[in-house]
Amino acid sequence: MLTETLALTVRELKKWIRTPASVFIALFQPLVWIALFGSAFNPTNLIPSSIATPEVMAQIRQSILGQTFGNAPNYITYLTGGILSLLLLFTSAFSGGSLVLDRRFGYLNKLLASPISRASIFLSRVFATVVKGMIPSLIVFFAALSIPDGLKLNPSFTLLDGLLIFLTLFLLSLGFSSLFTAIAMRMTKWESLVAVVNLLNLPLLFSSSALLPVTSMPDWLQAIAKINPISKAADATRTLIVQGSVDLSIIMLNLTYLIAFAAILTIAGGIASIIALRTE
Amino acid sequence: MTRVIEVENLTKIYKGNIKAVDDISFDVNEGALFGFLGPNGAGKTTTIKLLTTLASITSGKATVLGHDVSKQPNMVRKSIGIVPQDLTIDNELKGNENIMLAAKLYHVPNHVAKKRVEDLLELVGLTDAANRLVSTYSGGMRKRLELIVGLVHEPKVLFMDEPTLGLDVNTRKIIWDYIRELNKEKRVTIFMTTHYLEEADALCDVAAIIDRGKIRAQGSPQELKEIIGGEVITIELTKERDLQDFFSSIKGVKEVKKLGSTYGIKLGMAEDAIPAIIDGIYARGVKIKALSCSKPSLDQVFLEVTGKEFREEESAEAASRRQDIIARRG
Ligand SMILES: Nc1ncnc2c1ncn2[C@@H]1O[C@H](COP(=O)(O)OP(=O)(O)OP(=O)(O)O)[C@@H](O)[C@H]1O
Numbered sequence: 001m002l003t004e005t006l007a008l009t010v011r012e013l014k015k016w017i018r019t020p021a022s023v024f025i026a027l028f029q030p031l032v033w034i035a036l037f038g039s040a041f042n043p044t045n046l047i048p049s050s051i052a053t054p055e056v057m058a059q060i061r062q063s064i065l066g067q068t069f070g071n072a073p074n075y076i077t078y079l080t081g082g083i084l085s086l087l088l089l090f091t092s093a094f095s096g097g098s099l100v101l102d103r104r105f106g107y108l109n110k111l112l113a114s115p116i117s118r119a120s121i122f123l124s125r126v127f128a129t130v131v132k133g134m135i136p137s138l139i140v141f142f143a144a145l146s147i148p149d150g151l152k153l154n155p156s157f158t159l160l161d162g163l164l165i166f167l168t169l170f171l172l173s174l175g176f177s178s179l180f181t182a183i184a185m186r187m188t189k190w191e192s193l194v195a196v197v198n199l200l201n202l203p204l205l206f207s208s209s210a211l212l213p214v215t216s217m218p219d220w221l222q223a224i225a226k227i228n229p230i231s232k233a234a235d236a237t238r239t240l241i242v243q244g245s246v247d248l249s250i251i252m253l254n255l256t257y258l259i260a261f262a263a264i265l266t267i268a269g270g271i272a273s274i275i276a277l278r279t280e
Numbered sequence: 281m282t283r284v285i286e287v288e289n290l291t292k293i294y295k296g297n298i299k300a301v302d303d304i305s306f307d308v309n310e311g312a313l314f315g316f317l318g319p320n321g322a323g324k325t326t327t328i329k330l331l332t333t334l335a336s337i338t339s340g341k342a343t344v345l346g347h348d349v350s351k352q353p354n355m356v357r358k359s360i361g362i363v364p365q366d367l368t369i370d371n372e373l374k375g376n377e378n379i380m381l382a383a384k385l386y387h388v389p390n391h392v393a394k395k396r397v398e399d400l401l402e403l404v405g406l407t408d409a410a411n412r413l414v415s416t417y418s419g420g421m422r423k424r425l426e427l428i429v430g431l432v433h434e435p436k437v438l439f440m441d442e443p444t445l446g447l448d449v450n451t452r453k454i455i456w457d458y459i460r461e462l463n464k465e466k467r468v469t470i471f472m473t474t475h476y477l478e479e480a481d482a483l484c485d486v487a488a489i490i491d492r493g494k495i496r497a498q499g500s501p502q503e504l505k506e507i508i509g510g511e512v513i514t515i516e517l518t519k520e521r522d523l524q525d526f527f528s529s530i531k532g533v534k535e536v537k538k539l540g541s542t543y544g545i546k547l548g549m550a551e552d553a554i555p556a557i558i559d560g561i562y563a564r565g566v567k568i569k570a571l572s573c574s575k576p577s578l579d580q581v582f583l584e585v586t587g588k589e590f591r592e593e594e595s596a597e598a599a600s601r602r603q604d605i606i607a608r609r610g
Pocket residue numbers: 294295298299300318319320321322323324325326327365475601602604605
């Protein structure tokens with residue numbers, strides 16, 4: 001099963017690299033988000049500056065960041081964890097895209113007629129998508145660091161914190177890629193995939209703490225946001241960025257949640273796929 | 281002789297009660313080149329799908345190399361190769377990448393695969409194009425690549441679904457030679473479908489004629505032609521006249537078929553009967569527009585066993601059915 005999964009994953013990635021537009025968009029889009037969301041959406045700018053003297057305004061901003069945004073030095077720093085989580089959600093959403101095309105062009109039949117484990121058809125898409133999401137997320141992370149008044153890491157931030165951030169994002173990506181690959185397993189039309197992705201993406205995004213803190217939401221939404229894996233990933237990433245080398249136990253709950261999320265969806269998605277690929 | 285494929289009372293009913301394959305039985309011997317001949321929508325692709333584990337069997341039984349297709353699908357998959365009707369190679373990969381990927385999926389060791397890939401590319405004349413993306417290939421080149429992708433694991437049985445569909449005469453001849461070489465020199469048992477009668481005639485040891493899911497006749501092309509018997513003369517008159525009874529009364533005439541102003545007359549011994557037929561036509565004041573005398577061909581066999589003209593079927597009704605199929609696939 002390993003050989004096949006690897007071979008098919010490499011196929012996906014080769015095709016990805018050979019479409020420069022898709023690589024470019026994958027990198028460019030989140031950067032635009034950071035730039036746009038970070039400046040246009042900066043909630044601390046929403047207070048009209050005429051209500052107080054500049055000194056008082058600066059204080060108000062500071063206290064908003066302090067209380068509402070968990071002591072992030074600026075909104076971009078708060079936002080980065082959310083944007084990274086979103087990036088992985090959005091790349092994972094089209095994880096099943098190549099399957100739809102393979103089914104349409106008969107390639108899937110060729111795979112099904114070969115003695116490969118059916119799980120490899122599922123896993124190859126999932127793994128390829130994880131790679132396709134993790135590479136841009138690394139680049140975005142460093143890009144956010146390098147822009148003026150951009151992402152500010154806590155001075156105590158270590159390599160381990162960095163690794164933990166990417167482990168968090170990896171788990172999120174694994175879970176969502178599995179979900180979206182399994183959903184696409186029986187689809188014959190690209191349009192249906194786009195419809196499902198659109199149906200799920202925005203609600204997942206807005207019911208999470210990716211862009212705004214949970215405390216700014218009504219109670220019912222808070223309840224959803226608290227169990228949304230995007231919130232878990234965004235919060236964990238944010239905590240690591242803002243607080244630097246932290247007591248692991250603070251993010252342990254989130255990490256455990258994400259490990260369970262990824263494991264359950266990968267296994268369930270795999271089983272669903274094997275069933276979906278049975279001959280009719 | 282060992283039977284490589286055994287099919288017993290095989291039936292496939294698709295959703296919506298479409299009976300695509302209707303109680304067919306046949307055997308394919310080791311080393312044979314078996315042709316499945318039929319018009320569009322006859323059930324050829326469905327039969328291949330059943331035998332290659334891609335569709336489930338509604339009733340009946342099929343084994344390939346002794347493995348039950350529905351009970352041991354993985355054993356079957358390991359030992360067969362497939363050349364599907366639609367082009368299914370990956371356009372965004374290079375020619376050689378497509379084959380190397382197939383080699384990996386069939387667990388062919390790398391060093392073995394490299395050599396085979398070279399040989400196979402050579403065989404179909406794609407060596408120079410091997411390093412190019414398939415999206416830059418012409419239709420004929422893609423088809424040739426498709427033919428070898430299914431061979432890298434050296435299957436004992438090869439299923440080919442209309443291997444020469446849409447190719448020019450020249451390329452078709454090249455592919456015929458290639459199929460013969462595979463079969464005769466590499467000893468691959470081949471099950472192929474076609475709707476070209478001359479293809480079945482030129483290539484196959486054994487052919488089965490399938491129409492609307494049923495096998496109407498099977499045997500070697502020679503045996504199939506013997507169903508027709510001797511030679512057939514086709515006479516087209518300048519105008520329609522009922523001469524059926526007259527032709528039938530001539531000694532040596534076995535059968536007469538009328539299609540408008542054209543008669544197909546099947547003869548035991550043509551030499552005896554032809555002058556009598558021609559004299560008789562003139563004596564009745566009718567003129568002959570065209571006359572041809574032919575050795576029995578599979579076309580006539582088809583007409584004989586299905587009761588309809590092969591090409592006619594292909595044009596109208598089936599063309600629309602094919603549209604359906606394409607639409608459904610899309
Ligand atoms: N997936 C399917 N679902 C329902 N009906 C199908 C399906 N595939 C094929 N059929 C029907 O089964 C019949 C046989 O189709 P099949 O594709 O086996 O024909 P064929 O002999 O290969 O024709 P062609 O020469 O056009 O390729 C047709 O009537 C077709 O409409």
